[in-house]
Amino acid sequence: MTRKLIAIDLDGTTLNAQSLITKRTETVLKKVVSAGNVVSIATGRPYRMSSQFYQQLALTSPMVNFNGALVHLPNQQWPFEKEHSIKREIAFSILEKKQELKLDFVAAENRQSFYVDQIEGVEPHFFAADKILTTNLFKNLSSNPTSLLLKTKHEYASQTSEKLMSEFKDEIDVRTWGGPNAILEVVPKGVQKAMGVDIIAQSLKIPQKDVIAFGDEHNDVELIDYAGWGVVMKNGTDQLKSYANDITEKTNDEDGLADYLEKYLAL
Template structure:
């Protein structure tokens, strides 16, 4: 079998419902890597809360964070590292006009840092682990353009309506996606940057044809990756749209080692 590039989402895919990597999933992914296949994490998470999974799996490949906005080789200087960013002035404009948009909190992030506008409230209890204590966000503290800006909306705000307003104001420069499942949260990313951008970078880097790309995902931020890959596989627990876009669907959920079972059979490990 030709060498495959296997792009793996984290939440709802590689991770079980307790945000852990099961022993079986770890063993199968390491078998695939030892067999010469390329395993790469492609996640919406920032590096600070995903690098631990990279270490646990013992990967030796680049990692894609922020839904394609950052590609890097963890723990080393790498001359092929790339980063797409949102202009910091957009972040400051959102912060200074947050009430007009119905935004209660603004969190800006890059590879190693996060800046929070109002960290003492409005971060849902189930998401506090994603946003540990960060630097206060202001024009002095943040001197770089962030890779991602997370917007926590007021509970009564309609996400689609706020998204439309954001695109009207900054649309030529940004992409806006839903973040955090049912919670009233939006993510502002650089215009046109999706997970497929990161997968395309990896395929070019390793000289892998699209037909030899295997991608696993479950949510809306995985749609472009599942469509781009020669063989996109949605998780059984994935959204209806994810399952419709994929070439196949796992027989089991993320909490049942669905991805590991599929890879083991697909690669005849």
């Protein structure tokens, strides 16, 4: 069997509604790896909010974080590592216009840490922390961040995105997170998951036609489009489904990914 690179999104795809990888999905993904394939996580989450899944699946493959802004081999030196960042000045400029942009909070993060402009009203789970520390305030941001997270209200999200994109059009892209909160993620211009997965495929000498990708949201568009075989979850957005080679029969809450891979790879 030809070795495949299987790129998996986390939220809404590999994770169930409780944001967990079920025992069944874990078992199937481990089988996929023992059959000689490579499973690689490609997520919008920072590494500190996805490392537990990397460990649970006992992966040794490179992974993509921040929607492509960081491609790395966790806890190791890797010659293909790539990290993109946003100018620190852009973060401070957005913070200055916080009220005009109708933002509830502004956060900046990189591989290991996050900085937020205020502690009140910020839910620690956004940053996978038990509590938000006063030392993590924005004024301590001394280097260029990998990504910015902005919280707003659903009714302002598209207007705020447009304002940011027109003001910093050559430097940033703005992505929306799916889910109950209106979170805008600001990444360096042109950065998306497919770029990161392509670096991984090239490093492993796996041709593009042997890349299988799974996703559910608009931040997966380029990835699903890039993959030799792009699979969208049954619970995925209609926009994304228009790029799919196939759609799973079951949702992320019914082990749809595991179910699909088991049949597709005849495990």
